[in-house]
Amino acid sequence: MPDYPKIETAGEASLIVYLAAEASPDSAAAVRSLGDALRERLGEHIEDLIPAHASLLVIFDAHATNHAAVAGELREIIARLQQGRTEGGRLVQIPVYYAPESGEDIEELGRSSGLGWEGVAELHASREYQVYAIGFAPGFAYLGDVDDRIARPRLATPRPRVPRGAVAIAERQTAVYPADSPGGWNLIGRSPMTLFNADADSEDTAMVLRAGDRVRFRPVDRDEFEALGGVL
Numbered sequence: 001m002p003d004y005p006k007i008e009t010a011g012e013a014s015l016i017v018y019l020a021a022e023a024s025p026d027s028a029a030a031v032r033s034l035g036d037a038l039r040e041r042l043g044e045h046i047e048d049l050i051p052a053h054a055s056l057l058v059i060f061d062a063h064a065t066n067h068a069a070v071a072g073e074l075r076e077i078i079a080r081l082q083q084g085r086t087e088g089g090r091l092v093q094i095p096v097y098y099a100p101e102s103g104e105d106i107e108e109l110g111r112s113s114g115l116g117w118e119g120v121a122e123l124h125a126s127r128e129y130q131v132y133a134i135g136f137a138p139g140f141a142y143l144g145d146v147d148d149r150i151a152r153p154r155l156a157t158p159r160p161r162v163p164r165g166a167v168a169i170a171e172r173q174t175a176v177y178p179a180d181s182p183g184g185w186n187l188i189g190r191s192p193m194t195l196f197n198a199d200a201d202s203e204d205t206a207m208v209l210r211a212g213d214r215v216r217f218r219p220v221d222r223d224e225f226e227a228l229g230g231v232l
Helices: 025-045 067-082 106-113 116-124 222-227
Strands: 006-011 014-018 046-051 055-060 091-098 129-134 141-144 159-162 166-170 173-176 181-183 186-190 214-219
Touching: 006 067, 014 067, 025 046, 025 055, 025 067, 025 129, 055 067, 091 116, 091 166, 091 222, 106 116, 106 186, 116 186, 116 214
Parallel strands: 091 214
Antiparallel strands: 006 014, 014 055, 046 055, 091 186, 129 141, 129 214, 141 173, 159 181, 166 173, 166 186
């Protein structure tokens, strides 16, 4: 019997589904597809779905259903999804102003990689990324994977404040900070795009990115960055 997928009890009214041992574009897309299908099947019986890199936490209404019923629905959905590959999520384009004045660590990353900061920017913007999970803060999307040449560990000492829109790298993941917050990722640029709206009517409209979506970064100069509402 294969190790994955597997379903485990996570609490009195919750289950966790593990779809793979580690994150990948396929597992991220599968998590998103599973969540969408489960909401369609169980609707109001689902109180919350929390996607991670390769798993999905399902919190349900214990007065309306139970572990066995939800697990049965999950197995049926997984079996259906496994019959054919699912399509990737939406493609979202994010403008980024790459420069030493907008990314405090891009020059050092350029020196250590031998690419120069312009090469770091070009390489970072040259590929499509997958949204593996949403976490740390509302709207904070973990994207992967960056090219090995610009992958770097987190800073030894996190900054007390990273500005909203900061584009950053940690290990082989990249992200855009949706709000001012502490952070220890390597900063390489800034985006003027708003990724989280706390005043939105629902979670779906509050966040631009969802697990399983695809992202491309579009380099812009300072003039376009400011024209789009960016502030340094």
